[in-house]
Amino acid sequence: xxxxxxxxxxxxxxxxxxxxxxxxxxxxxxxxxxxxxxxxxxxxxxxxxxxxxxxxxxxxxxxxxxxxxxxxxxxxxxxxxxxxxxxxxxxxxxxxxxxxxxxxxxxxxxxxxxxxxxxxxxxxxxxxxxxxxxxxxxxxxxxxxxxxxxxxxxxxxxxxxxxxxxxxxxxxxxxxxxxxxxxxxxxxxxxxxxxxxxxxxxxxxxxxxxxxxxxxxxxxxxxxxxxxxxxxxxxxxxxxxxxxxxxxxxxxxxxxxxxxxxxxxxxxxxxxxxxxxxxxxxxxxxxxxxxxxxxxx
Amino acid sequence: xxxxxxxxxxxxxxxxxxxxxxxxxxxxxxxxxxxxxxxxxxxxxxxxxxxxxxxxxxxxxxxxxxxxxxxxxxxxxxxxxxxxxxxxxxxxxxxxxxxxxxxxxxxxxxxxxxxxxxxxxxxxxxxxxxxxxxxxxxxxxxxxxxxxxxxxxxxxxxxxxxxxxxxxxxxxxxxxxxxxxxxxxxxxxxxxxxxxxxxxxxxxxxxxxxxxxxxxxxxxxxxxxxxxxxxxxxxxxxxxxxxxxxx
Numbered sequence: 159x160x161x162x163x164x165x166x167x168x169x170x171x172x173x174x175x176x177x178x179x180x181x182x183x184x185x186x187x188x189x190x191x192x193x194x195x196x197x198x199x200x201x202x203x204x205x206x207x208x209x210x211x212x213x214x215x216x217x218x219x220x221x222x223x224x225x226x227x228x229x230x231x232x233x234x235x236x237x238x239x240x241x242x243x244x245x246x247x248x249x250x251x252x253x254x255x256x257x258x259x260x261x262x263x264x265x266x267x268x269x270x271x272x273x274x275x276x277x278x279x280x281x282x283x284x285x286x287x288x289x290x291x292x293x294x295x296x297x298x299x300x301x302x303x304x305x306x307x308x309x310x311x312x313x314x315x316x317x318x319x320x321x322x323x324x325x326x327x328x329x330x331x332x333x334x335x336x337x338x339x340x341x342x343x344x345x346x347x348x349x350x351x352x353x354x355x356x357x358x359x360x361x362x363x364x365x366x367x368x369x370x371x372x373x374x375x376x377x378x379x380x381x382x383x384x385x386x387x388x389x390x391x392x393x394x395x396x397x398x399x400x401x402x403x404x405x406x407x408x409x410x411x412x413x414x415x416x417x418x419x420x421x422x423x424x425x426x427x428x429x430x431x432x433x434x435x436x437x438x439x440x441x442x443x444x445x446x447x448x449x450x451x452x453x454x455x
Numbered sequence: 456x457x458x459x460x461x462x463x464x465x466x467x468x469x470x471x472x473x474x475x476x477x478x479x480x481x482x483x484x485x486x487x488x489x490x491x492x493x494x495x496x497x498x499x500x501x502x503x504x505x506x507x508x509x510x511x512x513x514x515x516x517x518x519x520x521x522x523x524x525x526x527x528x529x530x531x532x533x534x535x536x537x538x539x540x541x542x543x544x545x546x547x548x549x550x551x552x553x554x555x556x557x558x559x560x561x562x563x564x565x566x567x568x569x570x571x572x573x574x575x576x577x578x579x580x581x582x583x584x585x586x587x588x589x590x591x592x593x594x595x596x597x598x599x600x601x602x603x604x605x606x607x608x609x610x611x612x613x614x615x616x617x618x619x620x621x622x623x624x625x626x627x628x629x630x631x632x633x634x635x636x637x638x639x640x641x642x643x644x645x646x647x648x649x650x651x652x653x654x655x656x657x658x659x660x661x662x663x664x665x666x667x668x669x670x671x672x673x674x675x676x677x678x679x680x681x682x683x684x685x686x687x688x689x690x691x692x693x694x695x696x697x698x699x700x701x702x
Contacts, residue, residue, distance in 0.1 A: 200569075207551050329567040330560070337561070338547050341612075343521055344540035345562050388550065392596065394557040398569040 159308050162189070178417035186311050187303045187370065187416075187423060191409035193318050194367045199405025201325060201360055202384030203397050208336035208356070211381045212268045213253065217364045218373035219272060220249040221298055222279025224365070229286045237309055242365050249275060250361040251354065258350050301372030301424030303416065310369050317366040321359045332356045333394070370409070372424035382431040383408060389438040390445050404434050471531055472497045472620055472652050473518070478526035480510070480517060487513050488524070489676045495620065495669070500646055500653045502667035502683070509674040511656045512543055515624055518654075532619040539613030543624035543656070545605070549598030555608050556580055556593050562612055587611040587641060603634030610641070614651075621645070623655035627662060635659065639666055 163182050170179035178184050205214055221242055228241020249271065256267055283295065297305055325332075332352050335342040339349035364376050371379055383404035384397075391397045412427030419426065473495040480488040488510045495501045505511050517524045519538060530536065553561075559580045560568050577593070584590045587607040592600065600608065606626060613621060626642070627635040639662055645651040657663055663670060664683050672679035679686070 207548065209548070326567045326570065327565075329569065330565055333568075334561040337551065337553060337558075338545055340542045341540075341545070341562070344519065344538070344542070344613075388552060391552050393552055393554045393594075394561075395569050395573070397552045 159311075176414065176417070178414070181417075183303055183306065184413075184417050186306050186308070187413045188410065190306060190311055190314055190367075190370045191413045191427075192406070193315055194363070194370060195406035195409035196402045197318050197322050197325070197363055198367065198380050198409075199383045199387075199402035200322075200398055201363060202380045202382075202405065203387070203394075203401050204329075204332055204336055204356060205360065205380050206384040206388065207333060208353075209264070210357075210360070211377060212272065213250075213264065213357070214360060214364060214380050215377040216253065216268055216272045216275065217246050217250050217361050218368070218376045219276040220246045220279070221365065221368055221373040222295070223275050223282055224279075225298055226279055226282035226286050230282070236305060236307060239313065242368070243362070246361050246365050247358065250357045254354055254357050258353070296422075297372075298368065299372050299374045300422040301368070301370050301375065301427075303370070303413075303423045306369045314366045314370075317362050321363050324355070325359050328352060328355055370413075370423060371427055372422065375424040375428045378428045379405065379408060379431060382428070382435050386431070386435040386438040389435075389442050404431065404438075408434060470497050471495070473654070474527075474529040474531065475514075475518065476527045476529070478514070478517060478524055478528065480513060480522060480524040482513075486675065488517070488673075491526070491673060491677055493671045493677065493680065495652065495654050497652050498646065498650055499668040500642060500655065500666050501669045501671065502663045503654060503656045503671050503673065504658070504663060505673040505678070511673065512624055514673065515622055515654075515656060519622065530619070536619035537616065539615075539618030539621045541606070541609045541613050541621070541623045541626055543628065545609070547597070551598070553597050554594055555584070555589075555597060555600070558597050558608070559583060559612055563615065583615050584608070584611050586614050601634075602628075603630040603638070606630055606634075606638060607641075610638075614645075617649075619652065621651055621653045621655075623653060625656050625658060627657065627659050635662070642666060 163185050166175065166185045166188070167180050167182070169175045170177055179188060205211060224242035224245035225235075225238045226241070227245050228238025229235060231241060233239070233241055253267055253271060256262065257264055260267075280295065296302070331342070331347045332355065334345070335347060335349035335352045336356075342349045342352075360380075364380075367376055367379075384401040386404050387397055387400035391400050408427050408431035412430040413423055415430070416423040416426040471494045473493075475491055475493040478488055478491040479486070491514060493503075503511050503514065513522060516522045518528050519540060520528075530538075556573075556577065557568060560571070560576060564571065564576065581590050581593060584593060587610045589604060589607040589611060592604055592608060595604075597605070597608075610623075610626070613623075623642075627638055630638060642653060642655070643666055646653060664686070667683045670679065670681065670683045670686060671677060
């Protein structure tokens with residue numbers, strides 16, 4: 159890792175990159191942004207199609223409880239991976255199970271769980287640490303570049319690689335199940351199975367990106383680039399690639415700005431993706447006139 | 456519950472392709488279907504009729520293996536045979552940018568759509584769409600299709616790979632008179648020119664009398680099973696709209 163840091167830092171010193179990238183924590187952030195941006199963008203297309211936006215938010219909120227559980231079991235504060243992944247996966251799979259087994263709508267199930275997991279998490283955090291440390295809470299909710307370490311980066315890269323491969327392999331079936339479960343079933347595809355597959359993959363990515371983006375803001379980075387892409391594309395291929403580009407611009411540019419301004423990385427990343435969204439709204443009529451929205455393959 | 460496919464040694468027209476025996480189904484304490492028996496024959500257009508809430512769609516889904524039921528559903532074709540399905544109403548988000556090309560690609564290929572080469576697949580999909588004369592729709596967003604256009608696309612996808620049995624759930628609903636007649640002719644061509652066997656749920660009594668070889672009427676249980684030639688329009692009315700027939 160040190161070699162990578164030295165090389166990138168050298169580029170910054172030589173003037174090829176902004177001087178802020180002379181700092182190791184910024185290089186780590188940049189690498190994390192380049193890794194997670196495209197994946198969040200691609201997965202966002204399915205989240206938007208399957209209407210899972212607030213489902214994603216719930217997983218983010220569950221992170222607070224996950225950190226507290228990790229601490230309870232003796233994990234260090236800077237890397238409560240077992241607690242985080244364990245609890246968030248349990249919540250995600252439990253919500254999917256309830257959705258498929260009850261007559262309650264997705265919206266209602268999310269409404270029940272969304273705030274609960276955050277509230278329980280804060281209480282648990284205070285009980286476990288015997289104090290209310292606002293900086294710990296802030297780091298989880300809004301992302302904190304300073305606390306991003308080498309283990310986080312390697313975990314994020316490994317998780318992204320595995321999730322990326324599995325997501326691409328299952329993309330057609332996941333998308334078809336999301337678009338219309340009845341037709342998927344008629345093609346021998348189990349929509350319920352692929353819902354579990356997607357929810358699991360999405361949870362892993364959400365948890366992996368928490369330190370960079372934060373629990374409260376990760377939803378935006380998954381949904382907004384895909385929504386912005388939806389404004390200006392006319393087919394599924396464009397939808398995925400434009401969303402990937404928007405998401406990558408949001409993470410990298412947002413990170414760069416957060417290095418220059420004294421604000422959390424997650425907040426600036428969200429701000430950049432929001433600008434792209436409104437920009438896409440303005441571009442929509444121009445692209446339609448030019449024929450791009452006519453649906454050429 | 457039993458769902459079986461047996462090797463077909465004799466697939467000539469007129470032999471059974473599908474046998475439903477004593478099929479019963481209860482949902483939420485309500486008996487939806489009771490001892491339904493039905494045979495669908497090779498090379499026939501078989502109409503399934505009945506009033507609203509009679510259990511037609513439930514029966515179709517039971518035949519496809521998607522509903523827990525008692526009784527047996529027996530397909531008299533091999534394991535490689537498949538059922539082509541055209542659903543009744545397709546609910547989806549019209550804002551999702553999926554074209555007809557994308558839609559068929561997702562159903563027919565495992566290679567991720569966003570990394571695949573489009574040109575070779577495009578000619579294949581054009582050929583699939585030509586079966587229902589809708590090649591011109593290939594680049595159209597699925598959310599921008601009319602009811603009739605979407606029915607044609609759905610029928611085209613159901614024909615690939617060639618199914619042993621086509622299941623159509625109200626194929627002419629939400630389609631205007633002209634579109635419905637064109638669709639009707641398409642079904643006749645599929646039967647006569649390509650030898651397709653079709654089981655279709657329908658409310659359109661004229662269509663049933665014009666194109667069906669066999670009719671099964673259900674209202675929880677079978678109320679009529681036989682040739683449409685033995686049915687008058689008023690008999691059909693009694694089986695499809697008993698409320699109207701009474702008045």
